[in-house]
Amino acid sequence: MAEMWINMGPQHPFTHGLWTLRVKVDGETIVDAEPIIGYLHRGFEKLCENRTYPQIIPICDRLCYVAAMSWDHVYVSAVENMLDLEVPLRAEYIRVIALEIQRIASHLVWLSSFMTDLGNLTAFLYAMREREMFIDLLQALCGARMTYNYPRIGGLSQDMPRDFPQQCLKILDLFERRLKEYEYLIEESEVFRIRTQGVGYLSPSDAINLGVTGPALRGSGVPVDLRKTDPYSAYPDFDFEVCVEKDCDVYARYRVRINEMYESCKIIRQALKKMPPGPVLGKVPHHYPKGEGYARTEDPRGEAFFYVQGDGTDRPYRVKIRSPIFVTVSAAPKMLKGYKVADVPSIMGSLDMCLGESDR
Amino acid sequence: MDIERARMRAEGNAPSAIAMSQDTFMTWSTEVSEMIKKRLAVRQIKPGKRTGEVFNWAARNALYPLHLGIACCAIEMAAAAAPRFDIERLGVVFWNSPRQCDVLLLNGWISMKLRPVLIRLYEQMPYPKWVICMGECTISGGPWWDSYNIVRGADTFLPVDIYIPGCPPRPEALLDGIIKLQQKIREQKEKILIPQ
Amino acid sequence: MAGIPTIVARREERDYSTLGLSEGRPPEELASAIKNKFQIDVKVKPRRRLDAGKIPREKLLEFCTFLKEELSFEHATCVAGNDLRRSFEVIYHLSSYSNRCMIQFRVELPRDDPSVDSISYLWGGANWHERETYDMYGIIFKNHPKLERVLMPEGTDFFPFRKDFKLLDHWKIDWEYKGKRPPPQPMIGEKPRDANG
Numbered sequence: 051m052a053e054m055w056i057n058m059g060p061q062h063p064f065t066h067g068l069w070t071l072r073v074k075v076d077g078e079t080i081v082d083a084e085p086i087i088g089y090l091h092r093g094f095e096k097l098c099e100n101r102t103y104p105q106i107i108p109i110c111d112r113l114c115y116v117a118a119m120s121w122d123h124v125y126v127s128a129v130e131n132m133l134d135l136e137v138p139l140r141a142e143y144i145r146v147i148a149l150e151i152q153r154i155a156s157h158l159v160w161l162s163s164f165m166t167d168l169g170n171l172t173a174f175l176y177a178m179r180e181r182e183m184f185i186d187l188l189q190a191l192c193g194a195r196m197t198y199n200y201p202r203i204g205g206l207s208q209d210m211p212r213d214f215p216q217q218c219l220k221i222l223d224l225f226e227r228r229l230k231e232y233e234y235l236i237e238e239s240e241v242f243r244i245r246t247q248g249v250g251y252l253s254p255s256d257a258i259n260l261g262v263t264g265p266a267l268r269g270s271g272v273p274v275d276l277r278k279t280d281p282y283s284a285y286p287d288f289d290f291e292v293c294v295e296k297d298c299d300v301y302a303r304y305r306v307r308i309n310e311m312y313e314s315c316k317i318i319r320q321a322l323k324k325m326p327p328g329p330v331l332g333k334v335p336h337h338y339p340k341g342e343g344y345a346r347t348e349d350p351r352g353e354a355f356f357y358v359q360g361d362g363t364d365r366p367y368r369v370k371i372r373s374p375i376f377v378t379v380s381a382a383p384k385m386l387k388g389y390k391v392a393d394v395p396s397i398m399g400s401l402d403m404c405l406g407e408s409d410r
Numbered sequence: 411m412d413i414e415r416a417r418m419r420a421e422g423n424a425p426s427a428i429a430m431s432q433d434t435f436m437t438w439s440t441e442v443s444e445m446i447k448k449r450l451a452v453r454q455i456k457p458g459k460r461t462g463e464v465f466n467w468a469a470r471n472a473l474y475p476l477h478l479g480i481a482c483c484a485i486e487m488a489a490a491a492a493p494r495f496d497i498e499r500l501g502v503v504f505w506n507s508p509r510q511c512d513v514l515l516l517n518g519w520i521s522m523k524l525r526p527v528l529i530r531l532y533e534q535m536p537y538p539k540w541v542i543c544m545g546e547c548t549i550s551g552g553p554w555w556d557s558y559n560i561v562r563g564a565d566t567f568l569p570v571d572i573y574i575p576g577c578p579p580r581p582e583a584l585l586d587g588i589i590k591l592q593q594k595i596r597e598q599k600e601k602i603l604i605p606q
Numbered sequence: 607m608a609g610i611p612t613i614v615a616r617r618e619e620r621d622y623s624t625l626g627l628s629e630g631r632p633p634e635e636l637a638s639a640i641k642n643k644f645q646i647d648v649k650v651k652p653r654r655r656l657d658a659g660k661i662p663r664e665k666l667l668e669f670c671t672f673l674k675e676e677l678s679f680e681h682a683t684c685v686a687g688n689d690l691r692r693s694f695e696v697i698y699h700l701s702s703y704s705n706r707c708m709i710q711f712r713v714e715l716p717r718d719d720p721s722v723d724s725i726s727y728l729w730g731g732a733n734w735h736e737r738e739t740y741d742m743y744g745i746i747f748k749n750h751p752k753l754e755r756v757l758m759p760e761g762t763d764f765f766p767f768r769k770d771f772k773l774l775d776h777w778k779i780d781w782e783y784k785g786k787r788p789p790p791q792p793m794i795g796e797k798p799r800d801a802n803g
Contacts, residue, residue: 279703
């Protein structure tokens with residue numbers, strides 16, 4: 051059989067971002083693959099050297115626009131580590147609530163685009179409808195639907211509204227009931243099970259070696275969750291489980307994300323119950339001394355890491371961003387070899403790519 | 411009486427939609443299909459007459475944008491297709507193939523690697539076609555104005571019809587932009603036909 | 607090390623069900639192990655972070671192999687380049703799931719010979735990070751399987767993140783006209799679009 055390279059070019063019917071996947075096929079079977087990224091590169095790290103520390107927070111949202119709050123949080127944590135700042139406890143709790151709401155919203159966007167690729171357009175509509183509820187909650191907190199600009203260096207920009215806990219609990223009750231229905235809708239379909247079970251195998255040792263983190267790693271049986279392995283912010287105060295599946299295929303990664311949505315609901319309830327009173331903004335720095343700091347968090351897609359080096363002026367000298375999707379996409383060829391061309395949407399969809407953070 | 415009124419409307423400047431009675435419509439449409447069968451239609455139909463209005467009405471109520479999502483504004487575009495904002499009631503359906511699309515909806519910053527891709531996509535689209543710039547990045551470069559890899563504004567290399575400001579614009583702003591495009595097409599009614 | 611190093615042999619699948627949840631060795635013990643073998647002063651910071659300072663570039667592969675095999679640093683978090691104005695620098699961050707800690711170290715490179723050994727044979731996760739460092743700074747990684755540009759378009763001949771590339775100088779870059787001043791960009795279909803062509 052003749053082998054040939056096929057370009058699944060930048061404009062494709064998959065709903066995840068702008069990239070090219072070149073697959074080498076032998077008939078219908080994939081022999082090799084090469085992802086090409088860079089269509090969204092804007093030199094983010096170089097642009098940061100031209101902006102002051104607080105001015106970088108609004109543009110950090112646009113790194114991964116689907117999970118904007120978590121990227122704001124990583125940057126602000128890195129600068130706080132560099133300056134050894136104390137963040138008030140109430141601010142930490144509200145940050146955790148915002149992060150978990152953002153995690154649910156991000157997983158809902160993943161669910162809607164994954165299902166669209168597999169042909170289940172009903173789930174697309176349902177997931178986007180649920181996401182609107184959570185986006186409304188975040189809009190009550192910070193005023194914007196998608197690019198929040200909410201954390202500040204030393205705390206948060208404003209406190210939460212007075213009726214936020216009641217609204218939040220009402221929405222969580224509604225959401226948990228509905229998510230059970232959607233699981234039933236999706237998983238009872240035999241077509242879905244054939245397309246996702248046994249497809250896209252990634253062994254645990256490969257996953258660790260290739261630097262894969264996040265739900266793709268936990269779907270291969272490795273229970274590494276940075277909220278438990280390397281706790282940050284107020285996470286040690288909460289009680290939740292790490293969602294792990296042993297199967298190493300696309301279905302396992304799907305189940306990990308669905309379970310994570312339930313765990314996030316648990317965390318939000320605990321945080322609302324235990325919320326301490328107090329200020330939300332600590333001491334604001336006026337002078338940024340020479341030094342360096344780094345911070346890593348569990349983004350909905352994996353391990354997000356920010357390294358900031360300052361040289362005494364009000365602008366950073368070097369900012370380095372480690373994006374989880376940059377590394378996961380480089381591991382994609384391993385998951386594609388041996389499967390058919392028709393499996394490409396389900397395998398690449400299970401990785402949940404958001405190319406804004408990968409290309410920076 | 412109906413036919414007289416219709417003929418007056420045809421020779422004058424009928425400002426609004428066609429309101430023919432059933433008989434007039436049947437006569438008219440038989441005439442048009444005869445002309446098309448004899449391949450006389452395109453050259454003989456003068457713009458400004460009723461056929462211009464029909465094609466104009468059809469084109470503006472069924473705008474198919476290309477299913478191209480570049481960056482943050484694409485998520486708001488997807489939210490516009492979701493049940494809460496529902497762009498499909500305006501006739502807008504996102505379509506995968508550029509050969510069958512009307513509108514190139516640019517959402518997100520345009521990098522130098524992407525620029526030739528967009529030119530190729532635009533050239534693949536058949537006439538009549540329009541370009542909508544959604545979000546600050548396509549209007550003028552946006553927050554990345556000083557980057558080395560960004561095109562500062564899509565109108566440096568594509569002819570743009572509608573600009574929708576915002577970072578990102580709310581889905582309601584996108585719906586407003588589509589409605590403005592529909593009004594723009596309506597005002598251009600003579601020019602909707604396919605060029606030779 | 608001369609020649610291309612052999613790929614580390616794959617181990618059989620062990621039980622990963624407690625990785626990242628058990629306590630592991632304390633960071634002070636890891637710091638003293640490194641000090642005994644390499645005589646490098648490792649600072650222990652709060653929240654289980656280690657800082658190993660500067661490593662000479664000849665010792666890099668030996669140091670990284672020791673970290674991976676003996677101290678079980680299984681995960682390469684980041685490989686970053688940096689341009690100190692008189693030299694280049696590569697900053698490595700590695701993390702260990704079994705011992706739940708993270709180590710940072712740097713390698714300094716002279717400006718006229720910015721090359722260093724690649725660690726992508728030990729950790730595949732560092733592969734694309736090293737490509738990106740090459741793309742942005744021009745730092746060559748020896749024995750890298752495929753050292754090409756990953757983010758910038760092919761055929762770019764400058765390295766954007768170097769400090770002598772000033773951001774607003776890019777107005778002068780000729781993307782398509784190689785040295786000549788580009789003509790004013792022609793619009794597609796320059797005449798106003800009309801039904802009759």
